Amino acid sequence: MSVKMSTSSPEAVKKLLENMQADLRSLSMECKKKFPPVKEAAESGIVKIKTIAARNTDILAALKENSSEVVQPFLMGCGTKEPKITQLCLAAIQRLMSHEVVSEAAAGNIINMLWQLMENGLEELKLLQTVLVLLTTNTIVHDEVLSKAIVLCFRLHFTKDNITNNTAAATVRQVVTVVFERMVAEDDKFKGLMDEPPAVQGNSNRRSVSTLRPSAKDAYMLFQDLCQLVNADAPYWLVGMTEMTRTFGLELLESVLNDFPEVFLQHQEFSFLLKERVCPLVIKLFSPNIKFRQGSCSSAASPVPVEKPYFPICMRLLRVVSVLIKHFYSLLVTECEIFLSLLVKFLDGEKPQWLRAVAVESVHRLCVQPHLLRSFCQSYDMKQHSTKVFRDIVNALGSFIQSLFILPSTGNTSSTSTPPGASVSGSQGSAQGPGAGAGAGLNAQAAFEYRGMWIPLMTVSVQGSAKATYLEMLDKVEPPSIPEGYAMSVAFSALLDLVRGITTMIERELAKQEQEEAMREEAEPVSSPPQEPMAHEVWEEMVNACWCGLLAALSLLLDASTDEAATENILKAELCVASLCGRLGLVTPRDAFITAICKASLPPHYALTILSSNTTNLANKVYSIQGQSVQMVSPSSESHQQVVAVGQPLTAQPQGTVVLTAKNIQCMRTLLNLAHCHGAYLGTSWQLVLATLQHLVWILGLKPAVGGVLKPGRAVEGPSTVLTTAVMTDLPVISNILSRLFESSQYLDDVSLHHLINALCSLSMEAMEMAYGNNKEPSLFAVAKLLETGLVNMDRIEILWRPLTAHLLEVCQHPNTRMREWGAEAITSLIKAGLSYKHEPPLSQNQRLQLLLLNPLKELSNVLHADIRQKQLECVLQILQNQGDSLGPGWPLVLGVIGAIRNDQGESLIRTAFQCLQLVVTDFLPTMPCMCLQVVVDVAGSFGLQNQELNISLTSIGLLWNISDYFFQRGEAITEELEKEEAFLLKQAQDKGEPLNRPFHPAPPFDCLWLCLYSKLGELCVDPRPAVRKSAGQTMFSTIAAHGTLLQPPTWNIVVWKVLFHLLNCVRKSSTTADKEKIESGGGNILIHHSRDTAEKQWAETWVLTLAGVARIFNTRRYLLQQLGDFFKAWEVLLDHIQSAALSKNNEVSLAALKSFQEILQLVTPIKDTDKPDALAAMDVPSVLMESLQGSGPGRPLIRSDSLAERLAQRYGVQPSLPPPGEEIDDSALWWSAWNTWYRVGTECTRPPSGGPDKLVFVPSQPFLTALIQIFPALYQHIAGGFSMEDLKKLGVILYGAVSVPISSDSSPFILPSYTEAVLTSLQEAVLTALDVLQKAICVGSENLQVMYPAIFEQLLLFVEFSCKPPQYGKMETKHVANAKYNQAEWVALNYVPFAERSLEVLVDLYHKTACHKAVITEKVLQNIIKTVRIPLGLKYACPAESTWKLAVSSLLKVLSIGLPVARQQASSGKFDTMWPELANAFEDFLFTKSTPPDNLSIQEFQRNEAVDVEVVQLISTEILPFANFIPKEFVGRIMSMLNRGSIHSQSSSFTEAEMDIRMREEFSKVCFETLLQFSFSNKVSTPQEGYISRMALSVLLQRAQDVLRRFVEDERLSGRCPLPRQQVTEIIFVLKAISTLMDSLKKTQPENVDGNVWAQVIALYPTLVECITCSSPEVSSALRDALGPFKDFMQPPVSKVQNGES
DSSP states (O other): OOOOHHHHSHHHHHHHHHHHHHHHHHHHHHHHHHOHHHHHHHHHHHHHHHHHHHHOSSHHHHHHHTHHHHHHHHHHHHHTOOHHHHHHHHHHHHHHHHTTOOOHHHHHHHHHHHHHHHHTTOSHHHHHHHHHHHHHHOSOOOHHHHHHHHHHHHHHHTSSOHHHHHHHHHHHHHHHHHHHHHHHHHHHHHTTTSOOOOOOOSOOOOSOOTTSOHHHHHHHHHHHHHHHHHTTOOOSSSTTOOOOOHHHHHHHHHHHHHHOHHHHHHOHHHHHHIIIIIHHHHHHHHHHHHHOOTTOOOOOOSSSOOOSOOHHHHHHHHHHHHHHHHHHTTTOHHHHHHHHHHHHHHTSTTSOHHHHHHHHHHHHHHHTOHHHHHHHIIIIITSTTSOOHHHHHHHHHHHHHHHHHHSOOTTOTTSOOOOTTSOOOOOOSOOOOOOSOSSTTTTOSOEEEETTEEEEOOOOSOTTOOOOSSTTOTTOOSOOOOOTTHHHHHHHHHHHHHHHHHHHHHHHHHHHHHHHHHHHHHHOSSOOOOOOTHHHHHHHHHHHHHHHHHHHHHHHHHHHBOOHHHHHHHHHHHHHHHHHHHHHTOHHHHHHHHHHHHHHHSOTTOOOHHHHHHHHHHHTOEEEETTEEEEOOOOOSOOOOOEEEEEOOOSSSOOSOEEEEHHHHHHHHHHHHHHHHHHHHHGGGHHHHHHHHHHHHHHTTEEEOGGGOEEEOOTTTOTTOEEOHHHHHHHHHHHHHHHHHHHGGGGSOHHHHHHHHHHHHHHHHHHHHHHTTOOSOOOOHHHHHHHHHHHHTGGGHHHHHHHHHHHHHHHHTOSSHHHHHHHHHHHHHHHHHHHHSOOSSOGGGOHHHHHHHHHHHHHGGGOOOHHHHHHHHHHHHHHHHHHGGGOGGGHHHHHHHHHOOOGGGOHHHHHHHHHHHHHIIIIIGGGSOGGGHHHHHHHHHHHHHOSSOHHHHHHHHHHHHHHHHHHHHTHHHHHHHHHHHHHHHHHHHHHHTOOOOOTTTTSOHHHHHHHHHHHHHHHHTTOSSHHHHHHHHHHHHHHHHHHGGGSOHHHHHHIIIIIIIHHHHHHHHHHHHOOOSBOOOSSTTOOOOGGGSBHHHHHHHHHHHHHHHHHHHHHHTHHHHTTSTTHHHHHHHHHHHHHHHHTSSOHHHHHHHHHHHHHHHHTOSOOOTTOOTHHHHHTTOOHHHHHHHHHTSSSSOOTTTHHHHHHHHHHTTOOOOOOOTTOOOOOHHHHHHHHHHHHHHHHHHHSOOOSOTTSOOOOOOHHHHHHHHHHHHHHHHHHGGGOOHHHHHHHHHHHHHHHHOOEETTTHHHHSOOTTSOOOOHHHHHHHHHHHHHHHHHHHSOGGGGGGHHHHHHHHHHHHHTTTSOOOOTTOOEEOGGGOOTTSOOEEOOOOHHHHHHHHHHHHHHHHHHTTOHHHHHTTHHHHHHHHHHHHHHHGGGSSSHHHHHHHHHHHHHHHHHHHHHHHHGGGGTTTTTHHHHHHHHHHHHHTOSSOOOTTOOHHHHHHHHHHHHHHHHHIIIIIGGGGGGSOHHHHHHHHHHHHHHHHOSSOSSOOSSSOSOOOOHHHHHHHHHHHHHHHHSTTOOSHHHHHHHHHHHHHHHHHHHHHHHHHHHHHHHHTTSOOOHHHHHHHHHHHHHHHHHHHHHHHSOGGGSOHHHHHHHHHHHHHHHHGGGOOOHHHHHHHHHHHTTHHHHOOOOOSSOOSSOO
8 A cells, every 4th residue: 555755754754653642642631630541541542652663663554553552542532522622532533544544443443433423413523524534545444334434424414503514515525426536546456457347237135246346335335325315215335324315315426427437337336226226216306397387286206295396306307317418328328318308308388497497508518519419319310219319409409499489488478479389480581680680779788589579698608618507506495587588598509509519520520531531542542442331321310310400490590680699600500500411412401501591691581482492391391399399480570680781682573672681691691601611512502502692692783794793783773772881881892702702613623613503504594584574684693603603714614614605605595685695795705715725735736625615606606686696706806816826626616607697687797797707818818727718718608698788798709709819829738738638538438438528529629619619609699689699790700711720621510510500590590580570779869770670680680691601601711611521511501591591581681692692603613723812802702801811722821820720730630632733623513503592592582472462471672583583694604504494494483473573662762763764673684684695595505405495485475464464473462653652561563564565575586586496386486476465455555554555566567577478388287277366366356455545645646546557457458368368267257357347336336425535446447448348349259258258247337327327317306406415426427437438449349249238238328318417517417428429429220120228
């Protein structure tokens, strides 16, 4: 046993001996008188001590051995009960004890002695001191002795003296402690020496625990008895106890449990006690509290009469429970479950206030022990079928806090509150922020305020420690009164501590785990199996168990808080939990907490869908905590918060204004803080956070500025935004934090960054939704922040580029202008930033990234809004200016953007795009890959085709010309590069087994480039705008002329077929379908010439240009084209185009087509060196072209392009092969092809229209027809050799058709000669020329050509007919030119008379030459001539022109003078048989015409006309009648009857009123009569028939004369004085003259030739003549005289038997 130095040093020992002796002396002195035995004992004691000191070296040991004897005198002294002596003795004994020289036996004696003193009530304090010294200085007192000592102390505790009581109580506590300290010391001593004793199961012998060592046994017995005592049972060991209080017992139990937990944990015996004794005891004692409800009593089944919860016991029990839970939780899992459940129950609102207060303090004690809480969670919440204790604790705290707000608390009964049963709706609104309340002075104390409940907040304990107030009130018997707000304050601290503890614990462990993992990975990169997931599960379970309760409580407190610090703490707690959940990946709780913070940031009842939808499931949950329903309390709105901002809500329906309080701003800062510091764990909750921030930013009126930073907007923008100065100063800070928040996104890992981007995108989607359909300003928060995030993460832009730009592209399509403007701003800023950022590796080496960055630029082209495209193009312009030289593979994309123009985009856009293109063409052609040149051509072409801005179209055609020059200058370089590319592509294609897909593929790549250029120009040549077409056409034909030599011969094939002919096809198609509507004006006030005032006319111009250009190429490049295999086919196609143009319904086109036709006909043989260029000059080739043509004949290479063209030719190994000299290419096929075309054109255009008179028809123009016919002579030269009768017929049809076409009245003044001039139109001239050419050819031609004469005659005769019968052009009504009104579109028949007359003259000439030709005779030409001439002859006065019938007569006479002799010769052959009737008809029609002479015919005219008639009759009398033998008899008969008719009267046989003014052809009648009579009475009459005819004629004549005369006499008589009508007078005169002529003839004739009947009729006339004498008219009288005169020659004396005239 170790002895303390201080008591065992020699000096100390010496001192001890001295003191002892002194004490003994004093004792003997005191007892000398009264107590001699004591005196003696004292004195012997002195001797004993001296002896020991003398004999022993180790004096102390010796003293101890003899201690019983040494102590004896003192014990006896105590027995005296004399105070002075007793005190002395006790002091001496204590001194001995303190030197540890008391043996066990001595100790026992001392205790007994003390017991006696105690029973006598002496020196109580001294006694206690002595016991204490005895037990603390050594360990010799055990078992009964010890128990006796302890009992002694207990007994003293219950004395009447307060001081003694308290001292005893303290001593008891100390003694109990000592007992256990000894045990601990004993355990330490034996640690490691012995094994743990075997487990003791349910030890029945409670008095001795055999397995324990001595000190342990004492402790065990003591503890067991304490339990017995508290339970009001008799103790086993502490014999002699008389009295005991439960409160004291509980305090002792608590101190033992609290101070010596290891004893219970290490010794099963003690554990057993704990389980078997302590816990049941506690539970039993708790029962009154459990059963008690405020307002009812239940008697406690306990010896101590406790009716209702008794504060001292209850409070101590809770302290014991706290200790049990804290230290022995692992032993007492089940019991703790019960305790904790009880604790939770004590928080019920129905329990007394003090009970709830101490319970909440106890809970607080638990809350500051996170590890303990974790154990609860593991032991209960994570086990099946177990109470969810941890959850219940948290929920109980929550509902406790809620109940404080809802239930009236004592001392505050007056305040309004919701009764516990009332349901509290879920949280739709959101909390109001902190501030200094309604007035800063009124309410300076921190407090919570909710629905009229005002609860002050006190400082109850330092953060993290649970310093209790009421659990420490051990001296109070009555329950204390609890100040208002105390319970709330404790609960609040408990909540905060709970959150803080759990989060820090878990985060510390998480960090440690991450660190270990990192180290493990460093040590062995192969991923080792991760740590058992157990830890994670516990953490998750803890969070899952507590978050609902925490959230309910914290939200409520946050809503009710009026103190900034408290609010800050609550927010910090919510933030910690949210962040923790995020780290653990618990999405629902994380979102719920974030939602809570978000709601608190926003104004109350702010409708924000994302928050509501996320929390409905929480808000409407009702948590049940042991039967009590707890609801999420919705924030109140009528809070007394300081309003710091008023703004507009960001919602689809404007709801007026909303207010922000200081607390809202504080919450907003927390939100920012959360996002800033814990962004990595937010995941999908970014959406909540950002949505809220967006709304706050909106309410505060922050607007995005450059780069996406939000700046306070100008007041103008939100008229209803009102901010206090406090907030105004805060705004820049908030704006700054916001920016920093997104800047910090560069530190997020990729996944978190994606969450952030996704959240921003969906936020933006909502903003877009909201901005649909209303013109309210949209929220641009999300777009601005997407931009900011993109800009700060440029180093890893690839991972977020696609989602980012895909979304921004959607924004760009939004109908709201502001919205899409920002979308475009964001996307273009990002692209520019991306391109100028110094990437690693640089973009030039990372083509994929470059294309990725440029791609959205291209996508913008699909957006229809002009403002977006404007931004896009401005961006392109900037990119070109800054990065133009390094675009490389990005060129196609950029060019694609420039070229993505559409007509609906408006001028300014197109202008911007065009600026870009101009920049490209002027500066960047040499830097871009050659494969892009084709794209440049396409883009330039597309600008040509846009129809918004004509100047741009025209300029772009100029650009194409510049591009072609560039191709020309850089030809070789481009060729090389393109060929490399081609080879590479070809290989690729072969590897894939596909054909190479490239336009114009087989041609070499450089040629393809040209072909693309040509085909683009070709497209422009068919643009809807005439100016563009014209410009493009000129450019195209010029480029082909200037640079065509660079193309390889095979490529020309493509040029001809794919470019030129394709173009012709398109132009032809467009022209034929063009609109005929008149165009009013050319935009603005430009006037349009009438020749271009319809689309059709404008297209006509294009067609003209194109056809001319192609024809010219065919001429100038003929030597080259003719080497191509399909030249003939091409020629045919070209002719086909010429034909369709010629047949187009447009005069300009058709005429031009013929010009082109003429052009290719003139120059159709290849140009040879010897040819002079005047052939070209003849056909108006522009002089520029002339030069190039001269220069580039096959022998003379072009001066400028020679080298390049040659080199290219060599490269492709092509030599231009020319036809060998002297060998001409056989052209006849070409000519005949041309003739067929000519024929088709002629047939088509001269074919009269088939429709009715109403249909609008096209009539070819005169110049066109003229040109057409003029082509024939030239063409005929080439085809004369094979020109057949068939062809001649074809020609005839066309000539006839051409001549019969009428002209329109408006152009007639320019074409028609004035009506009086007899002039031919040029068309008619041409027709006759064509026939002339033929006729001459036949003349000199071979015999077999002569058969064509009749055909020519036939043709001419057709034309002659025109004089009387103008040709009909279909069913068209034509007017005579004289009646046409020029202002109406009518058709005017030409004046065909001059033409017909000229034709007749030609005909007569020709007949002169050919009358004797066999063919002419055989084909009955003469008969046909007569037949035709008969028409004008018959019409006579009805002829359109008087000259016609006169010419016809003279021509007939001429022809007959030539033809009749021939006819007489051929009489026998019968070839002329049919002619005679025709001739008879002709004579008859002419001499007895049905037409009446015009009224205005003068007498002289009439006589001249009559002379012509007389001439005809003379011809009959000289040329025909004398040869009657050779002439058919019928013919002669007809001639006779004609003469007969003429001699009677040449007019109508009936005299009516209508034919008033008839001039008699007296001379003609006379001649006829004479001829007739001469022929009748001549002796040449060969047949009785002819004689009969003349006799018949005479008798008829006489008979009629008789009738006329008789009627005359009658009428004369009746008319009285009135003269007879002139007509009748004339008639009678004529009859009288005829009679006189007949008389003359009868005189001259041989009497035997006159028929007797005639005589009789003549004589019979006489009396009638005589009757007429009475006539009053002088003319009649004179004629009568002439008629009566001759009768004297026949007056002879009568012969017998003469009848009276009627035999």
